[in-house]
Amino acid sequence: MPLPLIALFIAAFAFGTTEFVIAGVLPEVAAGLGVSIPNAGYLVSGYAAGIAVGGPLLTIATARLSRKALLIGLTVAFTVGQAACALAPDFFSMLLLRIAIAVAHGTYFGVAMVVAVGLVRPDQRGMAVALILAGLTVSGIIGVPIGTAIGNGFGWRATFWAMFGLGIVAIAAMAMLLPRGNGGAAPPAGLRKEVRVLGRQQVWTCLIMMLMLMLCQFVPYTYIAPLLQEVTGLDAGMVPWVLLLNGLGATAGVFIGGRLAGWRLMPSLIALLALQAVVLAVIYAVSPYPLPMIVALTLWGGINFAVGTPIQTRILAWTADAPNLASALIPAGFNVGIAIAASVGATMLSAGLPYRSLPLVGVVSMAVATLVAIASYAWEKRSGQTPPLVSAAAA
Numbered sequence: 462m463p464l465p466l467i468a469l470f471i472a473a474f475a476f477g478t479t480e481f482v483i484a485g486v487l488p489e490v491a492a493g494l495g496v497s498i499p500n501a502g503y504l505v506s507g508y509a510a511g512i513a514v515g516g517p518l519l520t521i522a523t524a525r526l527s528r529k530a531l532l533i534g535l536t537v538a539f540t541v542g543q544a545a546c547a548l549a550p551d552f553f554s555m556l557l558l559r560i561a562i563a564v565a566h567g568t569y570f571g572v573a574m575v576v577a578v579g580l581v582r583p584d585q586r587g588m589a590v591a592l593i594l595a596g597l598t599v600s601g602i603i604g605v606p607i608g609t610a611i612g613n614g615f616g617w618r619a620t621f622w623a624m625f626g627l628g629i630v631a632i633a634a635m636a637m638l639l640p641r642g643n644g645g646a647a648p649p650a651g652l653r654k655e656v657r658v659l660g661r662q663q664v665w666t667c668l669i670m671m672l673m674l675m676l677c678q679f680v681p682y683t684y685i686a687p688l689l690q691e692v693t694g695l696d697a698g699m700v701p702w703v704l705l706l707n708g709l710g711a712t713a714g715v716f717i718g719g720r721l722a723g724w725r726l727m728p729s730l731i732a733l734l735a736l737q738a739v740v741l742a743v744i745y746a747v748s749p750y751p752l753p754m755i756v757a758l759t760l761w762g763g764i765n766f767a768v769g770t771p772i773q774t775r776i777l778a779w780t781a782d783a784p785n786l787a788s789a790l791i792p793a794g795f796n797v798g799i800a801i802a803a804s805v806g807a808t809m810l811s812a813g814l815p816y817r818s819l820p821l822v823g824v825v826s827m828a829v830a831t832l833v834a835i836a837s838y839a840w841e842k843r844s845g846q847t848p849p850l851v852s853a854a855a856a
Contacts, residue, residue, distance in 0.1 A: 463580050463581065464638045465576075465580055465638045465639045465640060466577055466580060466581075466589060466592050466593075467634070467638065468631070468634035468635040468637070468638040468639055469532075469573045469576065469577055469592070469593055469596075469635070469639075470592050470593065470595060470596045471596070471630060471631045471634045471635075472532070472536050472539075472569065472573070472596070472631040472634070472635060473569075473570065473573065473593050473594075473595075473596025473597060473600075474596040474597075474599055474600050474604060474627075474631075475536070475539065475596075475600075475604075475624065475627045475628055475630075475631045476539060476565075476566045476569055476570070476596070476600075477596055477597040477598075477599075477600030477601070477604065478600040478604030478605060478608055478624065478627070479539070479543065479562065479566075479624050480508055480563075480566065480600075481600060481601055481604075481605045482604065482605045482608035482609060482612075482620060482624070483504050483505060483508070483559075484505065484605075485605055485606075485608060485609030485612065486608070486609060486612035486613075486617040486620055487501050487502070487504070487505075488501075489612055489613075489616070489617040490504065490555070490617045493616075493617055493618070494549070494551060494552040494555060495551075495552070496552045500552070501552070503556060504555065504556060504559050506800070507556050507559055507560050507563070508559050508560065508562070508563040508566075509563070509796040509799060509800060510560065510563070510796075511559070511560040511561070511562070511563025511564045511566070511567065512563045512564070512566050512567035512792055512793060512796045513567070513793040513794075513796040513797050513800075514793070515560070515563065515564030515567060515568075516563075516564060516566065516567015516568050516570075516571060516789050516792055516793050517567065517571075517786060517789040517790055517793050518564075519564050519565075519567070519568045519789075520567075520568045520571050520572065520785050520786065520788070520789035521652060521655065521785060521786055521789070523568065524655075524785045528572060528575070528576050529635070529639045529640075529641060531568075531572055532569065532572055532573060532576065532635055532639065533632060533635050533636060533639075535565045535568055535569045535572070536565075536569070536628060536631050536632050536635060537628075537632060538561070538562070538565045539562055539565050539566070539569075539628050539631075540625055540628025540629060540631075540632060542558055542561060542562040542565070543562075543621045543622070543624040543625040543628055544621070544622070544625045545558050546558050546559070546562075546621040546624075547618045547619075547621035547622045547625065548618075566792070567789060567792045567793055567796075568789065570593065570791065570792040571785070571788035571789035571790075571791060571792060572785075572788065572789075573593055574589075574590055574593055574773065574777060574788050574791065575777065575784045575785070575788045576639075577589040577590060577592065577593055578590065578774075578777050578778075578781075583778075584723045585723055586722070586723065586774050586777065586778065587718065587719040587720065587721065587722025587723040587726070587770055587771060587774045588716070588719035588720065588722075588723060589719075590719060590722070590770050590773050590774045590777065591715045591716050591718060591719025591722075591770045592719070594715045594766060594769060594770060594773075595712060595715045595716065598708060598711045598712040598715055598766060599712060601708045601711075602705065602708040602709065602712065604627075607623075608620045608623060608624065611623050651783075652786075654782075654783040655783045655785055655786035655787070656786065657783070658779070658780045658782065658783045658786075658787060659780075659786070659787060659790075661779050661780075662837060662840055662841070663775060663776075663778075663779040663837060663841060663846075663848075664776055664779050664780060664787060666833050666834070666836070666837040667772050667773075667775050667776045667779075667837075668776075668790070668794055669830070669833050670730075670734070670772050670830045670833055670834060671769075671772055671791075671794050671795065671798060672794065672797075672798045672801070673826040673827065673829055673830035673833070674765070674768055674769060674772065674798070674826075674827075674830065675794075675795060675797075675798025675799055675801065675802050676798065676801070676802050676805065676822055676823065676826040677737060677741065677765070677822070677823035677826045677827050677830075678765045678802070678823070679798070679799050679802035679803060679806075680802045680803075680805050680806045680809075680819050680820075680822040680823060681741075681744070681806075681819040681820045681822075681823060683802065683803045683806050684806055684810070684816055684819060685700075685703075685704070685758075686700050687816055688748065688816040688817070688819065689703060689754070691816055692748045692749060692815070692816050692817045693748055693749060693750070693751055693754045694749070694751065695751060703755055703758060706755060706758065706759045706762075707758050707759060707761070707762035708762060709759070709762075710758075710759040710760060710761070710762035710763035711762040711763060711765060711766040712766070713763050714762065714763030714764060714765065714766035714767035714768075715766045715767070715769075715770055717763065717767045718733070718766060718767035718768065718769065718770030718771055719770050719774075721733070721767070721770075721771060722770050722771040722774040722775075726771050726774060726775060727771075727775075727834065727837075727838040727841075728838075729771060730768065730771040730772065730775070730834055731831060731834045731835055731838065733764060733767055733768045733771070734768060734827055734830045734831040734834055735827070735831045736764060737761075737764045737765070737768060737823070737827045738823070738824050738827035738828050738831065740757060740760055740761050740764055741761065741820045741821070741823035741824045741827065742820075742821075742824050743757050744757045744758065744761060744820045745817065745818075745820045745821055745824070748817050748820070749817075773791050776788075776791060778848040779848050779849070780849075781848060781849045782849040805822060806819055806822075809822070
């Protein structure tokens with residue numbers, strides 16, 4: 462893979478770490494800013510809202526800027542934001558800063574994916590997308606635990622100073638490694654065309670699949686700790702280790718999905734969606750049994766991210782002639798889906814359904830996604846459509 466992709470990965474790792482590390486230091490942040498832990502939770506939901514709403518808007522507003530300059534500028538904003546969070550005097554200031562960083566986050570991932578697929582041959586696009594996504598999965602395995610440990614040992618403000626240092630590294634990497642040839646302005650497609658390409662069936666069907674994937678993943682995952690403790694019977698101290706295995710599976714899955722996307726994208730995607738439905742049914746069946754449950758959750762993590770890569774690769778391929786809005790809707794769609802999934806899980810539990818029932822939502826959502834993928838592929842074959850030939854990273 463080209464060295465510029467490594468620079469994009471480092472920044473993705475930084476953004477992913479700052480999104481998720483807040484959960485690890487949330488009690489300390491709440492105490493330090495004088496608010497309750499539930500109120501401090503708005504730092505998490507506010508960040509997701511910033512990605513979902515602000516990311517697409519800023520992407521459209523900056524569509525004509527040099528992509529290299531834009532990516533560096535977004536990472537500078539991230540870095541300055543970390544220092545400001547470390548110095549935040551009160552909760553309201555912290556919340557506003559987190560939302561501002563989240564807007565940069567949503568824009569970064571949309572632009573970075575467009576640039577990444579433009580740096581490689583068409584058959585390598587899946588792996589390029591996978592490397593950007595790997596920044597998120599690796600942040601959960603390495604960045605979040607280290608950031609949490611720093612916060613526990615030196616105070617939560619130290620966590621944000623560490624993120625500031627990581628931002629400096631990411632800025633330097635992109636300044637040195639991103640070529641100017643891929644830093645030109647986006648093709649002047651115009652807002653009307655940006656919206657119009659969303660009507661291509663390959664795009665909106667992928668957005669449906671993305672929503673189904675988020676339901677499959679985050680309805681159970683949001684409540685994975687009580688599921689493992691109350692149904693599987695694991696001690697609380699075992700839960701982080703199970704989540705680590707799930708994260709390792711996810712990291713492997715990202716690259717497997719990238720390989721499959723570059724080989725036979727739609728047949729692979731259909732097979733992965735169907736397999737995920739089977740794995741979730743297995744999770745439901747083996748949830749009372751520790752060892753089978755741990756194995757199933759590791760496999761589940763791998764397939765979750767193996768599915769995500771070809772979905773995003775397909776969206777980018779079919780919007781290459783007007784990629785800005787569609788690329789920004791990818792991280793926005795993920796965060797909207799996460800919010801919906803958490804609400805669905807909460808509604809089920811409030812209605813008296815047991816934790817064990819949560820994976821069944823994933824079985825249904827993956828069955829729907831599989832049918833949508835089959836119909837989309839058949840429609841495409843029947844019509845003889847081909848993706849636009851315009852380079853996604855054209856200057």
